Structures are given as C-alpha cells and as structure tokens.
Amino acid sequence: MELWYTEKQTKSFGITAKIKQTLVTEQTAYQQLEMLETEEFGNMLTLDGMVMTTEKDEFVYHEMVAHVPLFTHPCPKRILVVGGGDGGVIREVVKHPEVEKVTLVEIDGRVIEHSKKHLPTIAAAFTHPKVEVIVGDGFMHIAESRDAYDVIMVDSTEPVGPAVKLFEKGFYEGLSRALKEDGLFIAQTDNPWFKADLIRQVFSDVNEIFPITRLYTANVPTYPSGLWTFTMGSKAYDPLEVTAERFHEIETKYYTERLHKAAFVLPKFVEALTKK
Incomplete structure (x- = not known):
C-alpha cells in the first residue's frame, strides 16, 4: 500500500x-x-x-528571503524575522558578518520545537549567539516597534489563518514605522499563476508607502506553481543599484551575485502585476 x-x-x-x-x-x-x-x-x-x-528544496526560499535584502542594505546590523519558525531564514542571516542581532518572532512555538527535532539542518541557528527568539505575535511586535530595525523579513504562511493580517496595507505601514530611516523589508508574496490579484494588491499597497518597491522571483518546486514572488519595500536603497563591492563570499546553493539582479527580471505577465 x-x-x-x-x-x-x-x-x-x-x-x-x-x-x-x-x-x-x-x-x-x-x-x-x-x-x-x-x-x-x-x-x-x-x-x-x-x-x-522541505529538506531538499528549502535553500532556495531561505536564501532569497535573506540574502537579497542583506546585500541591498549597506549596513544591516539589526534584523527582524516575522514568522520563519523552521529557522531557515535566521540560518542564512547569521552568515552576514555585519549583522549584530537577529530577532525571530514566531507565533507558534510548536513549529520551532518540531523543526529542531525533524529539520535539524534548517533549524541549525536557533542557538547562535546573535539570535533572539520570541514566541509571540509578529503583527503586534511590529506595531509596538519604532525605528528599531535595518531590515525586516516577513516569512509568513500564505494569507490564511493567523497570517491574513500580514498581507494588509496597515501592516506595511507598521513595517515602515518599525524600520530605521534607511530601512527596508521583504515579504514572500505567493505565486503569480494562482494569486495574481494578491501580488498586484500588495505591490500597490507597498508602493504607496515606500519610495522604492521591487518584485523578484525564485523557483521553489514544492510551492504552488513553482514560481514564487517576493516584494521589497525600501526607504533608501534600490536592490538594482547594488555595486560589486557590496558582495562578499558566503556559502549558498541558489543565490549568487549575478542572480541578485537577475531575479528582478520578470516574465511579462508577472511584470504586468506591478503596473497600475
């Protein structure tokens, strides 16, 4: 059977x-x-x-959530990860020597505990000295933060259940307040084959709040359609203007210096979602 x-x-x-x-x-x-x-x-x-x-393809998503914003910001010292209870994003964040502290706020502590046991290669950084783990509501943490973070990464589930409010315009306004004056954020924003309206709405909302808004993609085989999008809102730094000297060697399986800008080259039907 x-x-x-x-x-x-x-x-x-x-x-x-x-x-x-x-x-x-x-x-x-x-x-x-x-x-x-x-x-x-x-x-x-x-x-x-x-x-x-999953153990096989997790590196794609976690590397693209972490390294694109961290190589875009010239001095990312204080980082917040909202969600991400499997630990994959913080594992990638601590590879950057500029990072002084990364705070992970995960609403469901059971995700953390089961990931430590059954996904040990993903959950490898929970004991890293730069990592602070808070089991709590990321939405409320953002609402209570002011000028606190250089980079915020929203590693949420799809917009169902407790994650619904993480896709609303008010949340992005809260992100802007929680970021420092030159801060930026990145959020996973689902796939363009089945969730085109969501991507279009999120991009529009973020574009009204942040002076620089960019959409980029990656291939994640076990996610719906395999083509996944990420939206960046930045107060000062454009990921397309990062110069070669910003990059330094880190261990990756998917992300590269050349891929950094290539990820922002969108298929025409996806690019259309960023237009009014």
Whole structure:
C-alpha cells in the first residue's frame, strides 16, 4: 500500500508526494501541523495542509528571503524575522558578518520545537549567539516597534489563518514605522499563476508607502506553481543599484551575485502585476 500527501493548491489543482511515514500530526493553538517524511523531498513541514518547507528544496526560499535584502542594505546590523519558525531564514542571516542581532518572532512555538527535532539542518541557528527568539505575535511586535530595525523579513504562511493580517496595507505601514530611516523589508508574496490579484494588491499597497518597491522571483518546486514572488519595500536603497563591492563570499546553493539582479527580471505577465 502506498501513502501519498496532496496539497490542493486550487480547487482543481494540487501537488502530491509519496510519503514514507508521518512523523508528527498535531493541532496546535493556531494551526494543523504535520511533519512528513517524503521519498522525493526528505522531511516536509506542512501547516493547515500547505507545504511550508522541505529538506531538499528549502535553500532556495531561505536564501532569497535573506540574502537579497542583506546585500541591498549597506549596513544591516539589526534584523527582524516575522514568522520563519523552521529557522531557515535566521540560518542564512547569521552568515552576514555585519549583522549584530537577529530577532525571530514566531507565533507558534510548536513549529520551532518540531523543526529542531525533524529539520535539524534548517533549524541549525536557533542557538547562535546573535539570535533572539520570541514566541509571540509578529503583527503586534511590529506595531509596538519604532525605528528599531535595518531590515525586516516577513516569512509568513500564505494569507490564511493567523497570517491574513500580514498581507494588509496597515501592516506595511507598521513595517515602515518599525524600520530605521534607511530601512527596508521583504515579504514572500505567493505565486503569480494562482494569486495574481494578491501580488498586484500588495505591490500597490507597498508602493504607496515606500519610495522604492521591487518584485523578484525564485523557483521553489514544492510551492504552488513553482514560481514564487517576493516584494521589497525600501526607504533608501534600490536592490538594482547594488555595486560589486557590496558582495562578499558566503556559502549558498541558489543565490549568487549575478542572480541578485537577475531575479528582478520578470516574465511579462508577472511584470504586468506591478503596473497600475
């Protein structure tokens, strides 16, 4: 008998993976959490039926969330990660010597605990001396912060459940207040095949608040459609104007200096989502 897991990405389309065993199934205070061992992608974390990360392809998403903004900002000392309870983003952030402190605010502590046990290569930086972990509401943390961070990374789930408010204009206004006068943020903003309206609305909202707004993409095989977008709002620094001397050697599998700017070259139908 074969066991398969299917994520229904729309009412009529999904992605499926053959499962070796179920490692965890738990209804937390916030969401349905499952940790599955798959044949193709290794251990997989799902929340409310959606794939969050897998051992095989996680580096794409985590590197593109972290390194694009950190190489854009010339002096990223204080970093905030909202969500990201698997630990992949903070693992990438601490590779940058300029970073003095990275604060991770994850609403669901069970995500952190299960990731430490079943995704150890992803959750490797939780004990790093530069890392502060807060189990709490990232939305409220942002609302209570002023001029506190150089870079904020919003590593949220898709806009369902507790993550819905992280895709609203008021949240982006809060991000602007929480950032220093030359700060910038980046947020995952879903895929252009199934969530075009969401991307268009987020880009429009961010563009009304930040003087520099950019959209970039990466290929994440286990995410809906495989083509994933990220939106950056910046008060001062344009990721397309980063000069060669800003880059330094770090260990990566996906991100490169050349890819930094190439990621902002959008397919025509995706670029159209950034136009009024």
